Amino acid sequence: MFIPGANLIPSLLIPALGISGLSGLQEQLSQCPRPPVTSCSADAGGADSCCVVTPGGVLVHAQFWDLGYGVADSWGIHGLWPDKCDGTFYENCDSSRAYSGGQITQLLQDSGNQDLLDYMNTYWIPNNNNPEAFWAHEWATHGTCVSTLEPNCIANYQEGAEVVPYLKTVVGVFQGLDTYKALTSAGITPSHTKTYRLDELLQAVESATSYVPDFVCKGKTLSTVQYYLNAVGPLQNGQFLPSHATRKSSCPSTGIKWPPKELGN
Template identity: 45%
Template structure:
């Protein structure tokens, strides 16, 4: 099963129950974001049409399971390496936990409490930051893009989508399948790690390092056919982000 199919199947496990329905985008479902300027921004993500799903490998302090990367976020890149941020401060919701609980998304919340963790603030503050800074800049999540809109429905859609995308991107497993596992003594070729992940994902990825050569973050990129809520995410190359890692890297244990 492809990574898209896995993500779609996993997304179906998280039913959305708020009384809000995204616009129907049948006529725009084949248009790929970043393919041109669109005025139909409820159905085609614009200007932020390059979506970067970013993951952490935190080891000091360690966060999340020892056999999984964790979620950083989903960022709408303006297709040219630039970003819009904090696009609607009136929708910078707080208490994401209660928002998800009230929407019946307890499974999504539980997953986030395991795989979407901060290493320097509360998880709740981290989620609030990711939504307020990045989620509010996703054009298809604008309240005007819903019928029977209920406050917070678009934020719930955001968190459900980020979780489902992450579940279709098992970075640890893809690397382990290539014989690349965390080690406090062994080093790895950066090109080997990138090749293993590109082969599994279907497009080039970007690995970032800290402390010169310690791998700690990865960027996957997508264009989207249709809306973020129910469109098709198509793997593509990152724009505006390059690796800072040397040719030989460390991938330490948690």
């Protein structure tokens, strides 16, 4: 199942959301400046926060490799986190919009996004196998901090109208940054015996995506990859450019392990 997204190197472009019942978001986009303002740029400081992601202008997209969960030939979605341009970050920005997992599922279904919900239930699942709680955590912790999705930015706002655009954007970014394909296309494959150098992992992903990620290891075993993006216009506009890293890799320079997933064991 594919939720439309396209990687236009070096930018990342996710086609229009096309979410029914959210005309208020389209009205917002029509009122933002053209060309759109890029987050963390010189123009971002004076721009309307409904039209540029601020102050969390570096979007960290994290994917994880959980050995017993998800899809064997794909990394899993962790989230999309708005770090500030200086590398600091903030979380849990609006407890009044901390919707439950059940509410999020209902919002997806009511807005005609069953395909998106099915995709999330396949690729956006945690290692405790409670995806609804995970989505609720990611939304409350990070989604509520996206300035362009605040209720005052949406004409004729109705409760929860901002959630589906955030989720769809996260999924679109994930699909545009296919870590598994980037690595395996360079001959880097999951293995119980092989080990890899950090520089060859980085080169493989940069060559495939034009994004320079960092990798996080548990000991010497790969666990997470993080990409850094700037949003061009509102987050839900779906346009991104590579950004500077705000976090650091924890993997050693050599001897990195990438074991295959052991699903169903």
